[in-house]
Amino acid sequence: MNRRTFLTAAGAMGAAKALSFSAQAEALEESMIAELDARPIVRSRLCNFARPEEEIQAELEATRGHLKQMGNDARLALMPEKPTLVDFFEKRFAPARHLLQSGALALESGLDEETVLACLLHDIGVFALARNDHGYWGSQFLEPYVSERVSWAIRYHQALRFFPDPSVGYEYPASYIRYFGKDYEPEPYVKEAAEYAKNHRWYMTARQITINDLYAFDPDKNPTLDLFIDIIGRNFKQPKEGLGFDGSPVAHMWRTVIWPTNFL
Numbered sequence: 001m002n003r004r005t006f007l008t009a010a011g012a013m014g015a016a017k018a019l020s021f022s023a024q025a026e027a028l029e030e031s032m033i034a035e036l037d038a039r040p041i042v043r044s045r046l047c048n049f050a051r052p053e054e055e056i057q058a059e060l061e062a063t064r065g066h067l068k069q070m071g072n073d074a075r076l077a078l079m080p081e082k083p084t085l086v087d088f089f090e091k092r093f094a095p096a097r098h099l100l101q102s103g104a105l106a107l108e109s110g111l112d113e114e115t116v117l118a119c120l121l122h123d124i125g126v127f128a129l130a131r132n133d134h135g136y137w138g139s140q141f142l143e144p145y146v147s148e149r150v151s152w153a154i155r156y157h158q159a160l161r162f163f164p165d166p167s168v169g170y171e172y173p174a175s176y177i178r179y180f181g182k183d184y185e186p187e188p189y190v191k192e193a194a195e196y197a198k199n200h201r202w203y204m205t206a207r208q209i210t211i212n213d214l215y216a217f218d219p220d221k222n223p224t225l226d227l228f229i230d231i232i233g234r235n236f237k238q239p240k241e242g243l244g245f246d247g248s249p250v251a252h253m254w255r256t257v258i259w260p261t262n263f264l
């Protein structure tokens, strides 16, 4: 606590109530401890739905008396004022091996640049926002900055990955049997989305995402973002104000990733 804050706090306390000197000192010490402590993270409601209410309340109770986290969180890498997609990769999504490996596979397969970009960014929803419905989150997150085909393909890879296409050698991922059980059936909306996507002119772009999606992590491959810098430069419309500050309909989503631990 600096001198000015100290004097303001002391003045406010003295003025509000005629506290004894020891009571003032105690209150001041308490507020200094609170300020020095790492500000606790209060989890978003989305992370709390399946938890017992008592547990959530106990956690909130433990944050009483602490200042709440707002703005730059010292536990996270500081983002520049005008962040680019590369900054987000480096300072928020890293190591992002699944994205880099999928993008690298698409590059090795000689696919066109937009499809490579779609493969590189296909699970950005998981890395930035939420696992559930990640294709939709990711697609919306990127929509103002990539071609319509790229965001469309990212949206529909979510449904298509559940449905084999023997004509291009795509099988149901073995890992999904481990994850979801052998009798798992996707929700009706997922089936409908896959049916719709199969008949769409951009079907193969979304299908390529599922083909180049690495369902098993390969520890021997460690591609870096350098491989994709030119492709990003040509196919990602970086806003000059920085992602999060360009007033786009999804700017708030990027800001949420910049300051993910804000209390409100």
Ligand SMILES: [Fe+2]
Pocket: 122, 123, 134, 157, 158
């Ligand atoms: Fe995915």
Ligand SMILES: [Fe+2]
Pocket: 098, 102, 122, 123, 213, 214
């Ligand atoms: Fe994936």
